Amino acid sequence: MKILIIEDEVKTASALTRHLLAVRPDTIIAGTVQSVEEAVSWxxxxxxxxxxxxxxxxxxxxCFDIFKSVQVEAPVIFCTAYSxxxxxxxxxxxxxxxxxPFTKxxxxxxxxxxxxxxSFFQRTAQADTRLLDLLKSITGEKQGKTSFLVFQQHSYINLSTSEIKYFYKSAAGVFAVTDENHEYPVKEPLDEIQRLLAPQDFYRINRQYIIxxxxxxxxxxYFDRRLTVTLVIKTPEKLIVGREKATAFLQWLGDR
Structure with a gap:
């Protein structure tokens, strides 16, 4: 889980970081900011x-001045001395x-x-997805995008979805990876790719990977009730399924 800390007291921010890493060792502290101005910039x-x-x-x-200036999309846990x-x-x-003062x-x-x-909203989303799949099968609607237009060696080609082993997002962009780790840049963001793919064929295991x-x-x-996934080809980093997705992922694997 990637967490941002907005706290003007250095000792409190340090204590919060320490507690977070103690109870969730896989936590990533995205940053610590101390003011409204700094938060708006972030x-x-x-x-x-x-x-x-x-x-x-x-x-x-x-902190409410932050919400007046920019859109904050992530959920917030407020930590304050005022009730x-x-x-x-x-x-x-x-x-x-x-x-x-808060405790661990x-x-x-x-x-x-x-x-x-x-977990609740994920289960709800999965139920909606299963219903949509059923409706598609009843109406005979084609499920899943069959190819992606990619640019490779100065040319555009249609890359068949059946050839793709996984999609991943990095600082350089979004890529589709095929056999022998051939990578192709994809113009669609990962969220859009997830929507376009057939859900029975591809699964988004975390924010960076669709396999x-x-x-x-x-x-x-893996520790803390998570899972590690090994693919038939190498990946740039270890593939980890968070514990909030672990059960649903295993159900997806077994639902054939």
């Missing part, structure tokens, strides 16, 4: 995060409200709440 760069821990009183105003802002907090992406148990309980909601069912060689248990 969100202006449109760097995606999964969750935000946010203090209310900052060095140059309240009178709860209503305003829950009107601004609030999913939990923790009073200072407070952080753990807040994260469990986030994961519970995430083909036929490319899966082995799945193993």
């Amino acid at each position: 969100f202006g760069r449109k760097e995606p995060v999964d969750l935000i821990f946010m203090d209310i009183q900052l060095t140059d105003g309240t 009178e802002y709860t209503t305003q907090a829950f009107k601004n992406n609030g999913i939990d409200y923790i009073l200072k 148990a407070d952080i753990e309980n807040a994260l469990l709440k986030v994961e519970h909601f995430s 083909a069912f036929k490319a899966v060689r082995e799945v193993q248990h």
Whole structure:
């Protein structure tokens, strides 16, 4: 989980980071900002995060000034010494409200709440997807994009979806990878690719990777109830399925 911390007290931000890494060792701290101005600048760069821990009183105003200036898409856990802002907090992406001084148990309980909601909405989305697939099969609608237009060696070619082992996103862009690790840049963002693909053939295991069912060689248990996936070809990094997706991923593998 990628987390942004908005907190003007250095000691509090350090304690929050320490607790997060203690209860969720795989946490990635995307950044720590101390003011409204700095936060607005950070969100202006449109760097995606999964969750935000946010203090209310900052060095140059309240955190609610951030919401007036930019769009904040991620859910927020508010950490503050003040109890009178709860209503305003829950009107601004609030999913939990923790009073200072907080403990590691407070952080753990807040994260469990986030994961519970995430799991719920994921199950709902999967149910909607299964219903859509059923309707497509009844109406005879073609499922899944059959090819992607890619640019390779000064030419455009139609790359058959059946050849693709996985898609991945990096700082350089989005790529489709075929046998022998041939990579092709794809113009569509990963979210759009996920929508276009047949859900029974491809699965988005995390924010960076969409993998083909036929490319899966082995799945193993990993610590903290996560999974590691090995494909028939090498990948730039270890493929990890978070524990919030692990059960659904295994169901996808077995639903044949």
